[in-house]
Amino acid sequence: MKTEIKRHFYMPYLVMMVIYAVFLVVAFALDSPREILEGLSRIIRSRSVLVTDYIEVGGIGAALVNSVMVGCSSIFLMVRSGIKPNGAIMMAVWLSTGFAFFGKNIFNMLPITFGVWLFSKYHKEPFMNYALASLLSATLSPVVSELAFNKSIGLTLGVLWGFLLGVFVGFIFPTISSSAVKAHSGYCLYNMGFAGGLIATVVMSVMKSVGIEVESESIWCQSYNFEMAVMLYAISIFLIITGVVLSEDRRSIPKNLRRMLGQSGRLVTDFYFIYKESVYINMGVLCILSTTAILVLGGDLSGATIGGIFTVVGFGSFGKHVRNVLPLMVGAVASTYFNRWDPVSPANTLAILFSTGLAPIAGEFGWIWGIVAGFVHVNLATHVGSFNSGMNLYNNGFAGGLVAMMLVPLILTFRREKDSEI
Amino acid sequence: MRIVSDLISYCYHMGAMDCHLDMRIRNDVAVYFINAPVPKMTQEDADKLRETLNTPRQREVEQNYWELSGESETDPELALVGMMVDEAMVDLTEGILTIVAKRYGK
Numbered sequence: 001m002k003t004e005i006k007r008h009f010y011m012p013y014l015v016m017m018v019i020y021a022v023f024l025v026v027a028f029a030l031d032s033p034r035e036i037l038e039g040l041s042r043i044i045r046s047r048s049v050l051v052t053d054y055i056e057v058g059g060i061g062a063a064l065v066n067s068v069m070v071g072c073s074s075i076f077l078m079v080r081s082g083i084k085p086n087g088a089i090m091m092a093v094w095l096s097t098g099f100a101f102f103g104k105n106i107f108n109m110l111p112i113t114f115g116v117w118l119f120s121k122y123h124k125e126p127f128m129n130y131a132l133a134s135l136l137s138a139t140l141s142p143v144v145s146e147l148a149f150n151k152s153i154g155l156t157l158g159v160l161w162g163f164l165l166g167v168f169v170g171f172i173f174p175t176i177s178s179s180a181v182k183a184h185s186g187y188c189l190y191n192m193g194f195a196g197g198l199i200a201t202v203v204m205s206v207m208k209s210v211g212i213e214v215e216s217e218s219i220w221c222q223s224y225n226f227e228m229a230v231m232l233y234a235i236s237i238f239l240i241i242t243g244v245v246l247s248e249d250r251r252s253i254p255k256n257l258r259r260m261l262g263q264s265g266r267l268v269t270d271f272y273f274i275y276k277e278s279v280y281i282n283m284g285v286l287c288i289l290s291t292t293a294i295l296v297l298g299g300d301l302s303g304a305t306i307g308g309i310f311t312v313v314g315f316g317s318f319g320k321h322v323r324n325v326l327p328l329m330v331g332a333v334a335s336t337y338f339n340r341w342d343p344v345s346p347a348n349t350l351a352i353l354f355s356t357g358l359a360p361i362a363g364e365f366g367w368i369w370g371i372v373a374g375f376v377h378v379n380l381a382t383h384v385g386s387f388n389s390g391m392n393l394y395n396n397g398f399a400g401g402l403v404a405m406m407l408v409p410l411i412l413t414f415r416r417e418k419d420s421e422i
Numbered sequence: 423m424r425i426v427s428d429l430i431s432y433c434y435h436m437g438a439m440d441c442h443l444d445m446r447i448r449n450d451v452a453v454y455f456i457n458a459p460v461p462k463m464t465q466e467d468a469d470k471l472r473e474t475l476n477t478p479r480q481r482e483v484e485q486n487y488w489e490l491s492g493e494s495e496t497d498p499e500l501a502l503v504g505m506m507v508d509e510a511m512v513d514l515t516e517g518i519l520t521i522v523a524k525r526y527g528k
Contacts, residue, residue: 088483132482174485182489191486268487268502273477 012085012272013075015242015280016093019235020071023064026231031061040066044107048145049217050390051346053102055303056221063101063303070100070109074135077113081128087270087279087318092135094314099138101303101310103393107148108141111163115170122171130174137173139196139394140166143203146214146391153212169199184404186267187364189319190357193397200388200398216390220346221302228301229291232309236287239313243280253278264363265319272317283316286325290353293329297352299344308353315356324363324370325356331374339382351381354396358404365411377403424491428503429456429521432471436519437462450527454507460519468514474500475510475523 027036039062043054054063074096083089096104116134120127127134147153148162177195188194207214247253256278263269271279290312294305301309312320332355336343355377362370381399385392392398426443433441438458446453484506491502503523504510511522 083482084478086480086483088480088486126481129481129485132486178486178489181487186487186490267490268483268505270477270480270483270501270505 006084007079007082008084009079010085011246012090013079013093015239016071016075016097018238019097020068022231022234023068026227027061027064027068030227031059035059036061036065039063044105045149046145047142047149047217048103048105048108049142049214050385050393050395051102051220051304051350052142052217053219053221053303054105055101055224056219060224060227066105067097067100069106070104071097073106073109077134078131081126081131083128083131085272087272088132088268089135090272090279091314091318092132094310096135096138098307098310098314099141099393101307103307104138104141105145108144108162108166109138111144111166112137112140112170112173115167115172116174117170118167119171119174133174133177133192134170136177136192136394137170137196139192139392139397140169140173140200140203141393142391143169143200147212150212150214165203169203173199180401181267184401185408187360187404187408188357188397188400189265189267189315189359190354190394190397190400191267193357193392193394194401196392196394197384197388197398197401200392204388204391214389214391216385218346220300220304222300225295225301228306229295232287232291232301232306235313236284236291239280239284239287243277243282243284246277246280248276253281257281260321261323263321264360265321265324266360266364267319269319270317271319271321279317282321283313285322286316286320287313289322289325290356293333293352294349297333297344297349299349299352300346302346304346305349305353308350312353312356315359319363320356320359324359327362327367327370328355328358328374328377329353331355331371331376332378333374334371335375335378339379341382347382347385348378351378351396351399354381354400357397357400361404361407361411365415369407369411373403373407376407424488425452425503425506425523425525426454428491428500429454429523432500433458433460433519435462436460436467438519452525454521454523454525456519456521458519459517460514461517463514463517463519465514468512468519471500471521472510472512474504475507475512475521477501477504479508480505 039058043058113134120130144162144166148159180195181191256275290309332352336348355374358373361373381396384399385395438460441458444455507523507525509524513520
């Protein structure tokens, strides 16, 4: 049966456009057009390896505009491909928007997307089958920027090599990512980060072997906590109101939310398909929870933190809810008091937020295992980035995949002793 | 084969000790027919299964996560199978579950 492409601008895309409109208003209120243009230029020319906070690199206005550009191009790609949004697509658009605050920009995402497109052509399949992979393959965006702007290579040759390597990793990404999911059996929501970590580690090893040195960054903005807090809480309220207003049967919202809280969130759990517009309420609540957690702990609402919060929010349509993320966050916060860094250092702050990628462990096996997973995750997340020198943006997905690979078989072993399975 | 594995696994979770399976592939359409006595299954379970298996085909999700199908050890839900089949008929009559699922090619 031939797949017919229907192009519509569906409501979830419109909701994102409202948020982008707010971003633009805030951007032009805080910075002049000239500052924004200069900032965008600095963002595009940055190495973009972890952690490169675009608010610090290009200014708040440029970072917001970059996020709008990346988000709009992602939505354009989805509409052009005829993708009807589901929980996974909504999550991917939120992730793209969030990571455009620290590592993803129009320049470094294009070669990788092109590589995924080439792969679809190679397999004689419609690009829409790989649309999700194309959005999330941007986890490897720093590979493009690092080569393009590595001073030891030179700009022209660097851009050429960056483009070619970007196309190559985009070409192999769908295969690696769909295979990687087996390793953690769907208990790590950030599967693309796990796959990206594997690819980036190999790429990094080759680059080091041929004498290209790459160092991770630690560019972190601390200047806009108040403005970002206001914006994030406004987005939370907007999402909750959107959920209430758009729901066709408002009386079913409490029931939907209760049923959602009862789900493990293990891949693949499409909250948007099951609970429709009620997911916006879940997403809004998760935004309040994660923003408040960072503020209460005394952390910074930097560009990277906003990326982390947007990731939590995005997965509110695809597996996360308060009940399965809280144990992870508790375990992660506890872990930060045992490691040698400041509990609210950039690495720890990000690990606390991104530990929630292991939410299905808490959802399936209970809060105690959730706390254990969160605790272990922080330890891995603060170390595995060095395997690839920050070239994998979804580094916490790499760490989370490793935690799930190790922890889930152990949990299941204890379970099997109780239940007799065939 | 993974779809079959998940459907059989579901029947097992619903208490099936005997399971009849037919599979036919013709003209780029795969049809799966499963028939099993399922003592633990309620009509509510059947309604939920019908809804799940009739989830619209989501090729972009399937492409990324199809490796997860066929390995359901703890979760008898068939969300992924639902995204991988185009049509499904579910019937529960006098404790006998009948599933007919169709999956079209490219």
